[in-house]
Amino acid sequence: MQEISMDVESLYKDHLSQVQHRYEKALASCGCSGVLIPSGTLKYGFLDDHPYPFKVNPHFKTWLPIDDNDDSFILMRAGEKPLLLFNQRQDYWHKPASDPDGFWVAQWEIQAIRSLSDASNRIGDPGSLAFIGEETGLARDWGIAQINPQNLLSEIHYHRAYKTDYEIACLQIANNIAVSGHRVAEEAFRMGCSEFEIQHRYLAAIAHREKETPYSGIVALNEHGAILHYQYYEKQAPATIYSLLIDAGANKNGYAADITRTYAVGNGLFQDLIDAVNTQQLAIIDEIRPGLNYADLNEKMHLRLAGVLRDFKIVNMNEESMVESNLTFTFFPHGLGHLLGLQTHDVAGLQKSADGDEKAAPEKYPALRLTRTVENRQVFTIEPGLYFIPMLLNRLRQSTHARQVNWQLIEELIPCGGIRIEDNIAMLDDGPVNLTRNAFDAQLT
Numbered sequence: 001m002q003e004i005s006m007d008v009e010s011l012y013k014d015h016l017s018q019v020q021h022r023y024e025k026a027l028a029s030c031g032c033s034g035v036l037i038p039s040g041t042l043k044y045g046f047l048d049d050h051p052y053p054f055k056v057n058p059h060f061k062t063w064l065p066i067d068d069n070d071d072s073f074i075l076m077r078a079g080e081k082p083l084l085l086f087n088q089r090q091d092y093w094h095k096p097a098s099d100p101d102g103f104w105v106a107q108w109e110i111q112a113i114r115s116l117s118d119a120s121n122r123i124g125d126p127g128s129l130a131f132i133g134e135e136t137g138l139a140r141d142w143g144i145a146q147i148n149p150q151n152l153l154s155e156i157h158y159h160r161a162y163k164t165d166y167e168i169a170c171l172q173i174a175n176n177i178a179v180s181g182h183r184v185a186e187e188a189f190r191m192g193c194s195e196f197e198i199q200h201r202y203l204a205a206i207a208h209r210e211k212e213t214p215y216s217g218i219v220a221l222n223e224h225g226a227i228l229h230y231q232y233y234e235k236q237a238p239a240t241i242y243s244l245l246i247d248a249g250a251n252k253n254g255y256a257a258d259i260t261r262t263y264a265v266g267n268g269l270f271q272d273l274i275d276a277v278n279t280q281q282l283a284i285i286d287e288i289r290p291g292l293n294y295a296d297l298n299e300k301m302h303l304r305l306a307g308v309l310r311d312f313k314i315v316n317m318n319e320e321s322m323v324e325s326n327l328t329f330t331f332f333p334h335g336l337g338h339l340l341g342l343q344t345h346d347v348a349g350l351q352k353s354a355d356g357d358e359k360a361a362p363e364k365y366p367a368l369r370l371t372r373t374v375e376n377r378q379v380f381t382i383e384p385g386l387y388f389i390p391m392l393l394n395r396l397r398q399s400t401h402a403r404q405v406n407w408q409l410i411e412e413l414i415p416c417g418g419i420r421i422e423d424n425i426a427m428l429d430d431g432p433v434n435l436t437r438n439a440f441d442a443q444l445t
């Protein structure tokens, strides 16, 4: 296991100064000398007085590890210590937020606010500020000069791909937490639990409420594994259980782990196929170096999966023609991965430069979320899959390639759904560090 410092407390100060420097530089692009970033406002259901679960503005949690306090604001003026306007609304229906505490507070000027007008009174000259947030009406009312200026956003988003040591530590810890859940989920699967029960054991193991997870976990038994973003949790286990695909993460200081594992009941064809995808996944990770384009890695993964389809005699065609004719798309219709960080699918995966130009996904692989060149300090996922998706298989059956496909074998595999193996990779010192395998390896000992 490659050593990554996990001392978030001592790494935070340097993180904050890098973030501040990044924003100060970017603010020049819109002629502002400061930025106001709201944490976000609670949203309510239609004709209802209950809010949806609060989801913090990702720009807010770039600066500090608070993701559960609405109507707070960060005010950063170039060259000054950043100011946190911290919402401690007086309210006897809810518990007001406790005083900020923890390793990060020493780096901040902190003022409690009781209301939005409290906040507006403390922002100083709005004419020199940029605003990054969803509450654009509020920003207009307060007379803020620039609201979500595109130049500023493009530059900040682009640089967010390069993680500080603090961020890499948070991502490693998020992986460690998620892996403790994945172990419990595998046990629950082996005991014959339902999707619902596996999900709840997973959440208990990682000590997250559902809304604290970075994304809704996918717990897919049997053929549900073939639904890429399967969104239900069946409360009844199926009569016969063949497989589990679990795509579930965890959150550390606002940073996401995004991990998928696939398991089979007993040994046999499907387990062999899982092992083969696992081997190819590790092999492509080994190939990753700075300077490679991620879209090329995606193409190479198709070639590797074509090899698996041929070795298992699922498709009788050579690898190159299988990729050429886009036949592999039937079995692997999503991209190889995406940037990871403050958001599960982190921003700017298609951005070519800080000025916002984009490199689109290849026409053949429209779902690819990452087309950037691999560089040090990026963190991204590598998540090849091999699925038996009836809708796409039906199309293949009607195509000219249908005769090259072993339909009997496919019928046998459809009840197992599909395979996805997803790890989180940090590029460090010109080599890939597998945060997810680090976590699995550490917990074996």
Ligand SMILES: [Mn+2]
Pocket: 258, 338, 381, 383, 422
């Ligand atoms: Mn993912």
